[in-house]
Amino acid sequence: MPAVLNDLEQRILDYMVRYLRTRTYQPSIREIGEEFGIKSTKTVSEHLKALARKGYLERDPSRSRGVRILGVDLNPDTVSVPCYAGLPHPDARRRTDGIETTFSLDRRIAGARGCFFVRTRGDEFAALGIGSGDLLLVEPADALPDSDEALRADGALVMVANGSGAELYRCSHAAGETILIPAGGGEPIRVEDGVRLRVTGRVVAIHRRLDGAPLPRSATTH
Numbered sequence: 215m216p217a218v219l220n221d222l223e224q225r226i227l228d229y230m231v232r233y234l235r236t237r238t239y240q241p242s243i244r245e246i247g248e249e250f251g252i253k254s255t256k257t258v259s260e261h262l263k264a265l266a267r268k269g270y271l272e273r274d275p276s277r278s279r280g281v282r283i284l285g286v287d288l289n290p291d292t293v294s295v296p297c298y299a300g301l302p303h304p305d306a307r308r309r310t311d312g313i314e315t316t317f318s319l320d321r322r323i324a325g326a327r328g329c330f331f332v333r334t335r336g337d338e339f340a341a342l343g344i345g346s347g348d349l350l351l352v353e354p355a356d357a358l359p360d361s362d363e364a365l366r367a368d369g370a371l372v373m374v375a376n377g378s379g380a381e382l383y384r385c386s387h388a389a390g391e392t393i394l395i396p397a398g399g400g401e402p403i404r405v406e407d408g409v410r411l412r413v414t415g416r417v418v419a420i421h422r423r424l425d426g427a428p429l430p431r432s433a434t435t436h
Contacts, residue, residue, distance in 0.1 A: 218313075219268065226250065226261055227270055231283060231294070240279040292318045297331035297349065301373060301380045325418050328354040339397045342371070342384060344420065351419040355412075371397065371417035380414055 219227065229249055233241045241249070247258045262281065265271045274280030298312045317331065332350040344350070352373060370385040374394070383394035383403070392405040405411065 219265070219270070222250070223261060223264055223268075227265055227283070230281070234283065240281050240283075242279055291321060293321050293324045295319050295324055295329055295331055295351075297333055299333055300335055301332055301382060302330065303379050323419075325351065326353045328356060329418070330354070331421070339382065341399070342397055344397075345422065347423070349421040350417045351421065352415040353418050355414045372413050373415040373417075375412040375414050382417070 226246060229246065230241060233245075243255045243258045243262070246262075247253065247255060250258075252258050252261075262271060262273060266273050270284055272282040272284060274282075294316045295318075296313045297315050297317060299314045300312060302312055314333070330352055332352055334344055334346060334348045334350065336346050339348075350371075368385060368387050372383055372385060372394070373380045374383055382397040384397055386393045386395055386402075394403040394405065394411075396402070403411075
Protein backbone atom coordinates (compact mmCIF):
# COMPACT_ATOMS: atom_id res chain seq x y z
CA MET A 215 0.00 0.00 0.00
CA PRO A 216 1.39 3.46 -0.86
CA ALA A 217 2.81 5.63 1.91
CA VAL A 218 0.50 8.02 3.78
CA LEU A 219 0.26 11.51 2.28
CA ASN A 220 0.40 14.76 4.19
CA ASP A 221 -2.60 17.10 3.90
CA LEU A 222 -1.25 19.24 1.03
CA GLU A 223 -0.12 16.21 -0.98
CA GLN A 224 -3.58 14.67 -0.56
CA ARG A 225 -5.31 17.88 -1.66
CA ILE A 226 -3.06 18.19 -4.72
CA LEU A 227 -3.78 14.59 -5.68
CA ASP A 228 -7.53 15.07 -5.20
CA TYR A 229 -7.40 18.20 -7.36
CA MET A 230 -5.55 16.33 -10.12
CA VAL A 231 -8.13 13.53 -10.05
CA ARG A 232 -11.04 15.99 -10.26
CA TYR A 233 -9.34 17.93 -13.06
CA LEU A 234 -8.65 14.78 -15.08
CA ARG A 235 -12.18 13.48 -14.64
CA THR A 236 -13.71 16.67 -16.03
CA ARG A 237 -11.17 17.54 -18.77
CA THR A 238 -9.60 14.17 -19.73
CA TYR A 239 -6.08 15.63 -19.38
CA GLN A 240 -3.90 16.61 -16.45
CA PRO A 241 -3.42 20.13 -15.06
CA SER A 242 -0.07 21.76 -15.74
CA ILE A 243 2.41 22.47 -12.97
CA ARG A 244 1.53 26.15 -13.22
CA GLU A 245 -2.21 25.43 -12.88
CA ILE A 246 -1.56 23.30 -9.78
CA GLY A 247 0.47 26.15 -8.31
CA GLU A 248 -2.32 28.66 -8.98
CA GLU A 249 -4.90 26.36 -7.39
CA PHE A 250 -2.95 26.13 -4.13
CA GLY A 251 -1.27 29.53 -4.07
CA ILE A 252 2.19 28.11 -4.73
CA LYS A 253 4.25 30.60 -6.74
CA SER A 254 7.26 28.39 -7.36
CA THR A 255 6.88 25.75 -10.10
CA LYS A 256 9.87 24.01 -8.52
CA THR A 257 7.93 23.62 -5.28
CA VAL A 258 4.96 22.12 -7.15
CA SER A 259 7.35 19.75 -8.92
CA GLU A 260 8.73 18.65 -5.55
CA HIS A 261 5.21 17.79 -4.38
CA LEU A 262 4.65 15.74 -7.55
CA LYS A 263 7.96 13.95 -6.98
CA ALA A 264 6.79 13.09 -3.45
CA LEU A 265 3.51 11.69 -4.82
CA ALA A 266 5.45 9.61 -7.34
CA ARG A 267 7.89 8.42 -4.68
CA LYS A 268 4.97 7.34 -2.47
CA GLY A 269 3.41 5.34 -5.29
CA TYR A 270 0.49 7.54 -6.38
CA LEU A 271 1.87 8.88 -9.68
CA GLU A 272 4.11 8.04 -12.60
CA ARG A 273 5.89 11.01 -14.17
CA ASP A 274 7.42 11.73 -17.56
CA PRO A 275 9.61 14.82 -16.96
CA SER A 276 9.98 15.37 -20.72
CA ARG A 277 6.28 16.33 -21.04
CA SER A 278 4.56 19.35 -19.47
CA ARG A 279 1.53 17.24 -18.46
CA GLY A 280 3.38 13.94 -18.31
CA VAL A 281 1.74 12.53 -15.19
CA ARG A 282 -0.24 9.31 -14.84
CA ILE A 283 -2.33 8.78 -11.70
CA LEU A 284 -2.13 5.22 -10.43
CA GLY A 285 -4.98 3.07 -9.16
CA VAL A 286 -7.86 5.56 -9.51
CA ASP A 287 -11.11 4.95 -11.39
CA LEU A 288 -11.41 8.09 -13.54
CA ASN A 289 -14.94 7.45 -14.79
CA PRO A 290 -16.71 10.85 -14.37
CA ASP A 291 -19.82 9.08 -13.05
CA THR A 292 -17.97 7.49 -10.16
CA VAL A 293 -16.11 8.73 -7.12
CA SER A 294 -13.38 7.03 -5.08
CA VAL A 295 -14.45 6.65 -1.44
CA PRO A 296 -11.80 5.88 1.21
CA CYS A 297 -12.42 3.16 3.76
CA TYR A 298 -11.07 3.46 7.30
CA ALA A 299 -10.32 0.66 9.71
CA GLY A 300 -12.43 2.01 12.55
CA LEU A 301 -13.68 5.54 13.19
CA PRO A 302 -11.22 8.06 11.70
CA HIS A 303 -9.57 10.85 13.68
CA PRO A 304 -11.73 14.01 13.47
CA ASP A 305 -8.73 16.26 12.77
CA ALA A 306 -8.65 16.99 9.02
CA ARG A 307 -4.85 17.12 9.14
CA ARG A 308 -4.87 13.43 10.04
CA ARG A 309 -7.59 12.36 7.62
CA THR A 310 -5.30 9.90 5.80
CA ASP A 311 -4.54 7.99 9.01
CA GLY A 312 -6.11 4.54 9.01
CA ILE A 313 -7.22 4.36 5.35
CA GLU A 314 -6.95 0.71 4.33
CA THR A 315 -8.52 0.74 0.86
CA THR A 316 -10.88 2.71 -1.42
CA PHE A 317 -14.01 1.87 -3.38
CA SER A 318 -15.33 3.36 -6.62
CA LEU A 319 -19.01 4.22 -6.21
CA ASP A 320 -21.66 5.74 -8.43
CA ARG A 321 -21.89 9.41 -7.41
CA ARG A 322 -25.61 9.00 -6.73
CA ILE A 323 -24.85 6.32 -4.15
CA ALA A 324 -21.77 7.90 -2.62
CA GLY A 325 -23.75 10.84 -1.25
CA ALA A 326 -22.21 14.16 -0.29
CA ARG A 327 -18.70 15.10 -1.31
CA GLY A 328 -16.13 13.81 1.15
CA CYS A 329 -18.10 10.75 2.25
CA PHE A 330 -16.09 7.81 3.54
CA PHE A 331 -16.55 4.23 4.71
CA VAL A 332 -15.78 2.91 8.17
CA ARG A 333 -15.18 -0.83 8.52
CA THR A 334 -16.45 -2.04 11.88
CA ARG A 335 -14.44 -4.39 14.04
CA GLY A 336 -15.72 -7.11 16.32
CA ASP A 337 -19.09 -6.68 18.01
CA GLU A 338 -18.57 -3.07 19.16
CA PHE A 339 -21.87 -1.96 17.58
CA ALA A 340 -23.79 -5.23 17.88
CA ALA A 341 -26.54 -3.54 19.92
CA LEU A 342 -27.48 -1.60 16.78
CA GLY A 343 -27.52 -4.70 14.56
CA ILE A 344 -24.18 -3.72 13.01
CA GLY A 345 -21.85 -6.69 12.64
CA SER A 346 -18.11 -7.10 12.37
CA GLY A 347 -16.86 -6.11 8.91
CA ASP A 348 -19.92 -4.03 8.00
CA LEU A 349 -19.14 -0.85 6.07
CA LEU A 350 -20.72 2.36 7.36
CA LEU A 351 -21.00 5.13 4.77
CA VAL A 352 -20.47 8.42 6.62
CA GLU A 353 -21.37 11.93 5.49
CA PRO A 354 -18.70 14.31 6.87
CA ALA A 355 -19.53 17.27 9.10
CA ASP A 356 -18.72 19.85 6.43
CA ALA A 357 -21.49 18.37 4.27
CA LEU A 358 -24.07 18.86 7.05
CA PRO A 359 -26.04 22.11 7.43
CA ASP A 360 -25.22 22.19 11.16
CA SER A 361 -24.92 19.92 14.19
CA ASP A 362 -28.55 20.46 15.19
CA GLU A 363 -29.67 19.16 11.80
CA ALA A 364 -27.54 16.05 12.24
CA LEU A 365 -29.09 15.37 15.66
CA ARG A 366 -32.68 16.07 14.68
CA ALA A 367 -33.65 12.71 13.16
CA ASP A 368 -34.69 10.08 15.68
CA GLY A 369 -32.46 7.01 15.37
CA ALA A 370 -29.74 8.83 13.41
CA LEU A 371 -26.19 7.56 13.88
CA VAL A 372 -23.67 10.36 14.34
CA MET A 373 -19.94 10.56 14.93
CA VAL A 374 -18.91 12.87 17.76
CA ALA A 375 -15.34 13.95 18.50
CA ASN A 376 -13.83 13.16 21.86
CA GLY A 377 -10.41 13.82 23.33
CA SER A 378 -8.60 11.08 21.42
CA GLY A 379 -10.72 10.47 18.33
CA ALA A 380 -14.42 9.95 17.67
CA GLU A 381 -17.33 7.87 18.98
CA LEU A 382 -20.56 6.69 17.37
CA TYR A 383 -23.90 7.61 18.97
CA ARG A 384 -27.56 6.91 18.21
CA CYS A 385 -29.91 9.88 18.55
CA SER A 386 -33.08 9.48 20.57
CA HIS A 387 -35.75 12.05 21.37
CA ALA A 388 -37.97 11.99 24.43
CA ALA A 389 -39.86 14.70 26.32
CA GLY A 390 -38.29 17.44 24.26
CA GLU A 391 -34.75 16.21 24.90
CA THR A 392 -32.16 14.91 22.47
CA ILE A 393 -30.32 11.98 23.99
CA LEU A 394 -27.20 10.45 22.49
CA ILE A 395 -26.78 6.76 23.24
CA PRO A 396 -23.20 5.42 22.80
CA ALA A 397 -23.25 2.74 20.11
CA GLY A 398 -20.53 0.83 21.92
CA GLY A 399 -22.20 1.05 25.33
CA GLY A 400 -21.87 3.60 28.12
CA GLU A 401 -23.78 6.46 29.71
CA PRO A 402 -26.15 8.46 27.45
CA ILE A 403 -25.53 12.16 26.86
CA ARG A 404 -28.40 14.62 27.19
CA VAL A 405 -27.72 17.42 24.73
CA GLU A 406 -29.98 19.83 26.65
CA ASP A 407 -27.66 19.52 29.65
CA GLY A 408 -25.42 22.08 27.97
CA VAL A 409 -22.90 19.55 26.72
CA ARG A 410 -20.85 21.05 23.89
CA LEU A 411 -20.64 18.50 21.09
CA ARG A 412 -18.58 18.45 17.92
CA VAL A 413 -20.46 16.32 15.41
CA THR A 414 -17.97 15.11 12.79
CA GLY A 415 -20.23 13.01 10.58
CA ARG A 416 -23.48 11.12 10.12
CA VAL A 417 -23.95 7.50 8.98
CA VAL A 418 -26.15 7.46 5.87
CA ALA A 419 -25.88 3.82 4.73
CA ILE A 420 -24.60 0.40 5.77
CA HIS A 421 -23.07 -2.09 3.34
CA ARG A 422 -22.81 -5.74 4.34
CA ARG A 423 -21.51 -8.75 2.46
CA LEU A 424 -23.69 -11.79 3.10
CA ASP A 425 -21.13 -14.31 1.87
CA GLY A 426 -18.51 -13.40 4.45
CA ALA A 427 -15.91 -12.55 1.79
CA PRO A 428 -12.97 -10.50 3.09
CA LEU A 429 -12.70 -6.79 2.37
CA PRO A 430 -10.70 -6.22 -0.83
CA ARG A 431 -7.62 -4.08 -0.54
CA SER A 432 -6.23 -1.64 -3.10
CA ALA A 433 -3.62 1.06 -3.42
CA THR A 434 -5.96 3.79 -4.58
CA THR A 435 -6.61 7.25 -3.21
CA HIS A 436 -9.80 9.22 -2.62
